[in-house]
Amino acid sequence: MSILYNLISKIELKKRMLAEIEPRVTLSFYKYFTIENVQEYRDKIYENFYKYHVLGRVYIATEGINAQISIPKKYYSFMKKFLYQCNSELNNIRINKSLSNDKSFWVLSVKIRKKIVQDGIKESFFDPKNVGIYIKSKQVNLMLNDKNVIFIDMRNSYEYAIGHFEKAIEIKSFTFREQLQNVIKLMRFSRNKKIVMYCTGGIRCEKATSWMLYNGFKYIYHVEGGIIGYVHDARKNGLPVLFKGKNFVFDNRMSEKISDEVISFCKQCNEPSDTYVNCKYNLCHLLFIQCVKCSLKFNNCCSFGCMEKI
Secondary structure (H helix, E strand, O other), X not given: OOOOOOOOOHHHHHHHHHHOOOOEEEEEXXXXXXXXXXXXXXXXXXXXXXXXXXXXXEEEEOOXXXXXXXXXXXXXXXXXHHHHHHOHHHOOOOOEEOOOOOOOOOOEEEEEOOOOOOOOOOOOOOOOOOOOEEEOHHHHHHHHOOXXXXXXXOOOHHHHHHEEEOXXXXXXXXXXXXXXXXXXXXXXXXXXXXXXXXOOXXXXXXXXXXXXXXXXXXXXXXXXXXXXXHHHHHHHOOOOOOEEEEEEOOOOOOEEEOOOOOOOEOOOOOOEOOOEEEOOOOOOOOEEEOOHHHHHHOOOOOOXXXXXXX
């Protein structure tokens, strides 16, 4: 029987990833659909992804699959064929390719979760399949220029900080669960207005549109493929990219540059900066924005206190 989990230390795996010269592509995809035997499905995904040298994280739940992965380019078509044949629900699933080719993941992790996105929704009549209207880059740009349309960013505050659509409303929060509750309260007087929701790759904003419809909002849209899908579609069709700054990503890259604008500031000197780092002092490990000058001054730490403890 195959070993269906990682046995090598993450430190060693990271060294291997950084030393690797074979070209890879970073991908993300998700699908809300019912999985009856979650353990069996998880093992099937792990076995085949391992065969194709996939790295990254995959969440499996009874409500579907959510994946952010890296794969050698030569195996991409084989993995895609496997996904299409794995389950009829995955046939022609949207797969987002990253906006940068930098190295992203160094370990394969396929985990079973209660939900593929932790939303905190417990209402029995909530239907995640009842979603808002998908829109692509052309319509996104038109609606961004319409003063009667509200744009809502369904990402965490630290993601919003380094990049967003200029007119997008930030729903201040640090978890998606908290954000879903806050967005209903904040938008309670806009139930009859057109609202466009977006996130990184589409999985959070898709569920958010369902939640908005469930709570009585009438005209709900979401950006197909999220920020990544929007940028690819705009560039493909020669349209202006109206997203400002960087797109935050949850891997070794930390972010993908989309425009030249720097819209955030260094935590320590308040000068323009959009580079996220984790505090070098491991017991702190705070995620924060730091400019080059302060990274030297504070030795990659968030404070003199943490710098002194190294």
